Amino acid sequence: MTRGRHQRRASGGRAARVVTALIVAALALVAGAATFGGSRWPGVSSGSPPDVGRATTAPTTAAPTTTVGPPPGAAGATLTPIPASGTKLLFGMGTEADNAIGHKLVTQAPVRMLTSWYNGPGDLSWMTGWRTGTVPRSYGRGYALHLIVFNDGPEGPVDTKYGPACGRAYPLASRFAADMTRLAKTFAGARGGPPLYVTLFTEFQTYPCADNAWRADGETTNYYRALIDQYRAALRIFHQHAPNARVSLGWGGWQALYDDPSRGGGLSLFDYFAQVLRESDFQSFQAMDPRSNVRTIRTMVRELGAYGPVMVAHLQNDSAHYGADVREVLDPGFLREMISEGLFAVSFMDDKRMLADPDTFAFVRDAVRRHGRDP
Numbered sequence: 001m002t003r004g005r006h007q008r009r010a011s012g013g014r015a016a017r018v019v020t021a022l023i024v025a026a027l028a029l030v031a032g033a034a035t036f037g038g039s040r041w042p043g044v045s046s047g048s049p050p051d052v053g054r055a056t057t058a059p060t061t062a063a064p065t066t067t068v069g070p071p072p073g074a075a076g077a078t079l080t081p082i083p084a085s086g087t088k089l090l091f092g093m094g095t096e097a098d099n100a101i102g103h104k105l106v107t108q109a110p111v112r113m114l115t116s117w118y119n120g121p122g123d124l125s126w127m128t129g130w131r132t133g134t135v136p137r138s139y140g141r142g143y144a145l146h147l148i149v150f151n152d153g154p155e156g157p158v159d160t161k162y163g164p165a166c167g168r169a170y171p172l173a174s175r176f177a178a179d180m181t182r183l184a185k186t187f188a189g190a191r192g193g194p195p196l197y198v199t200l201f202t203e204f205q206t207y208p209c210a211d212n213a214w215r216a217d218g219e220t221t222n223y224y225r226a227l228i229d230q231y232r233a234a235l236r237i238f239h240q241h242a243p244n245a246r247v248s249l250g251w252g253g254w255q256a257l258y259d260d261p262s263r264g265g266g267l268s269l270f271d272y273f274a275q276v277l278r279e280s281d282f283q284s285f286q287a288m289d290p291r292s293n294v295r296t297i298r299t300m301v302r303e304l305g306a307y308g309p310v311m312v313a314h315l316q317n318d319s320a321h322y323g324a325d326v327r328e329v330l331d332p333g334f335l336r337e338m339i340s341e342g343l344f345a346v347s348f349m350d351d352k353r354m355l356a357d358p359d360t361f362a363f364v365r366d367a368v369r370r371h372g373r374d375p
Contacts, residue, residue, distance in 0.1 A: 086336055088373040092146050092347030098134045101143070105351045109365045110372035113197070114138055115146040115314070115347045120153065120170055124182055131186045139189045144375035146197040146347055147187055148250065148313060149180075149234075155209045158223065165223035166209035171201060172226050180234045184241035191243035194375045197345070198238055199284045199313040200231055202250030205269065212255065214264030214272045228276055235279070246281035249273065250313055253287045253296040256303045270303060277307040282344070284311040287329075290319035294328045297338060305342030312346040322353040323360045330367040 092113030094100025100114045118127060138145055151170050158165045158172050170176065187196050201207065208223040210216035231249060238245040259266040270277075277283060283304035287293040297312060304310045317325045328334065335343075354361045 086339060087332070087371055089335065089339065089343065089371050090144065090345040090375060091368050091372045092144075092345060093351065094347070095349060097138055097143075097145060098130070101138070103351050104355060104361070105348070105365060105368065109368035110374070111348075111368060112142065112372065112374050113144040113146050113345065113347060115148060115349075117148045117150055118183060119150055121175070121179060124179060128182055128186045135187055135189070139194050142194060142374065144194045144197060145187055145189070146199070146311075146313070147183065148199045148202050149183075150202045150250075151207065155207075157219075158226075160222050160226035162222040162225045164219055165226060166219040167223040168207045171204075171207055171230055172223070176230055177233050177237060180237045181241060184238045184245065187245070188242035189244040193244055196238075196242050196245045197282070197284075197311065198245055198247045199250040199311070200234055200247060201227065202284075202286060202313060203252040204250060205252050205255055212252075212265050212269065213260060214269055216263055216265070224272065228273070231276060232279070235281075248280050248282045248284040248311065248313075249276060251283075251285035251300065251304070253285045253289070253293075253300050255285075256299045257296070267303070274307075277304070280308065282309045282311060283307055283342075284313040286314045286316075287312050288314065288316045289325075290317055291321055292325050292328065293317060294325070294334065297329065297343075298334075301338050301341045301343050308342070309344045310342045311344060314349050315346055316349040318353065323357055326354065326360065326364055330364065330371070332367075332370070335371055 090113050091109075091111045092115045093103050093106050093111045094115040095117045097114035097116045100106060100116075103111075105111055106114075116127070135145065151168050153168045153170050155167050156169065158167055158169055160172060165172070187198075189196055204227060205212045207227065208216070208220040210220045214221055214224055235247045238247050255269060256267055259268055261268045264272060285300045285304065287296045287300070289296050293315065301310050315329070329346075351361070351364075354364045
């Protein structure tokens, strides 16, 4: 039985926009941007994306409460509000729910969300079997479930209704909607029960042949337009077949660490997805920088928090810097700051690095005990 896992990339988000009627203030903002090398926001570089971590496929492994409104086409439907607290977060674990539940951190701290990765059609044969086992048992024990839809297939020419495109074929394939229907039915739970969080197309900026920029070329623009259509179709499918589902678009966290307005890249890419973000139930991104994920998380939460509650969908650092990094990420002051900006959940990919050092594991366990909450 071949299953999916992942390990590779991270990044940040932009400060909230300042709207003012004063011409003087507007000129000041322009001057400030010039001071920072042409970037729209202080601390954000111009030009190319930084070299940080991305996922790869491998054989198995006090903000206000936000109310999620009715999904498109489902008049009167409501979902339970996503709770927010000045010090509490929903913590998750895993690349597969069935083994994440046995991880040491899950057994010793309130990690109340189990994350699973779907990498493509090959996973359906075993994952759909959870419908009568892993899924209902997990909901019955009070766990939220989190499904990450990822694709790392080969890139090449793709036909779309917008014209020729270039990128990974499966996300735009005609069978994609049917596969999402099978997943939605597999992971469906009761409307009033623990939620199902869905991160669709994690690291989607890398799916076209040219990464991270809307206007890299015409084929890239066409690919992104078709991907948005597929996202909206999948969002409707999960809302229809999984009453407890909340759906988000999965960003690579590096996107907000630079800006490239001429190509619609970096921070400028968010503008092209603004409407889709507003249609989503929550926002999500990955943080996998092998050096430090603090800047990634801070900038991405600020960027995406304008559109809704924010989840770090997969947090990982496979380098020797893990201990220092996780201590910064789970610092109480930093968590309070991020929660105030909209962060509501963080999912660890695994607990291997923390288990390598007893002091680090104890720190993470105690931090999750202090700050963890139920779904």
